[in-house]
Amino acid sequence: MMKKALFLTVLACVLPALLAQVQAPDVYSASEFEKRRLALMEATGDGLIILFASPGNTGAGHFRQDNDFYYFTGCEDANAILVMVPATRDSYLFVPQKTDREKIMEGGNSLDDPGARERLRLRAIYPVSYFDEFLSRLSGRQDQVLYLRLSPEDSVGEARSETALFQARRHRNPYNAQLSLNQFRAERFRQLYPAAQLKDITPQIDALRMIKTPEEIAVLRRNGRISAEAVKKAMLASRPGAFEYELEAAAVEVLLKNGCRGPAYPPIIGSGPNSCILHYEKNNRAMQAGELVLMDFGGDLNYLTIDITRTWPVSGKFSQEQKKIYRAVLEVQKACIEAFKPGVTGREVQEYVARKMKEKGIDPLGLKGGLGHLVGMSVHDVQTADLVLREGMVMAIEPGLYYPEKNLGFRIEDTVLITREGCEVLTSDVPKEIEEIEALLARRKF
Ligand SMILES: [Mn+2]
Structure with missing residues (x-):
């Protein structure tokens, strides 16, 4: 009797772990994201492609990465930037350097993870503070084309067109009429890199996202x-x-x-x-x-x-x-x-x-x-x-x-x-x- 009770207790402890293994959610392979990046670079052929991660959590929900950024990285770091270089087929990730206090509160990010570069199949992972210096190497070149998301972002529950629509409605009230983050980034590139030609990468992204792998x-x-x-x-x-x-x-x-x-x-x-x-x-x-x-x-x-x-x-x-x-x-x-x-x-x-x-x-x-x-x-x-x-x-x-x-x-x-x-x-x-x-x-x- 005692033995049976013990057996059941052990089973009750072990079973959830076993079930969790069986029910582990489907995850994507590392090569999935690399294939997507290569397809996007193939579609442009020139310039630099720059995509932004979601800046951080808001509200009570779980963090959910920006759709376009996640689609090409599988990376859930907040406040990061992805740069793809079609000429060399290389990708670089720029991630915030976290303080010790941040790491204690929320854990680290890809910069703190020695295996991240290889797992994400990137050329390098740099602190995000190095991003503008990285771009400054382009100055003086005639062929500066920056592919950015110039169209609105979408989110889990809203299409790009709905993001635009809801923003237009917010603008009915002039006191709520600020630029979206997406528009602000484009504006900043125009100011900091006036010689660069900004092109919208959204149509090429959408052509890929429409067809499921x-x-x-x-x-x-x-x-x-x-x-x-x-x-x-x-x-x-x-x-x-x-x-x-x-x-x-x-x-x-x-x-x-x-x-x-x-x-x-x-x-x-x-x-x-x-x-x-x-x-x-x-x-x-x-x-x-x-x-x-x-x-x-x-x-x-x-x-x-x-x-x-x-x-x-x-x-x-x-x-x-x-x-x-x-x-x-x-x-x-x-x-x-x-x-x-x-x-x-x-x-x-x-x-x-x-x-x-x-x-x-x-x-x-x-x-x-x-x-x-x-x-x-x-x-x-x-x-x-x-x-x-x-x-x-x-x-x-x-x-x-x-x-x-x-x-x-x-x-x-x-x-x-x-x-x-x-x-x-x-x-x-x-x-x-x-x-x-x-x-x-x-x-x-x-
Ligand atoms: Mn529906």
């Missing part, structure tokens, strides 16, 4: 499974009287337990009237029987995001009217996914959807379908204006219908990977067929 695809598949499980747990946590935030708690728990840093954007959990607010995020209302709840949610795993939306009845059964609208949205969403394959444009997806709805005799209630948005390091990932699908792209397709006068909002969203032949739904583990949803909800006890 095999290592990224492995992370996205895993995130798709985790995020799907999270939404399922939230569905099971819903019941008449539940607060929207209770569903958020159930879903976020699944993310954190599986190695995600958190949600990729503020979770949208809108019940009743809130289902009609597209970017609702208060999540503080108690849901009632007879209402719908719309949940838009996805995790952030190893710098890659997922985007899922499901809509379901709080009571567990759709009404006849809800079913009719839900089915229209679902059929359009499924037809879009059927149409997704390399070479396809938004217009062609719309034509396919129209044909399909006619064949099936379904009134699409004004929905046309289309391409949706790209997903990656940002949930609204980098994207070109006239998008044509290509193998390795990851898209979220999210048709929705909203009737505020009836407090009914419907949206169904999946994240899909464009494959050679068509596409793979990364978030297929969450039910979306009416019968499947009702069967899952029937498992709830209240």
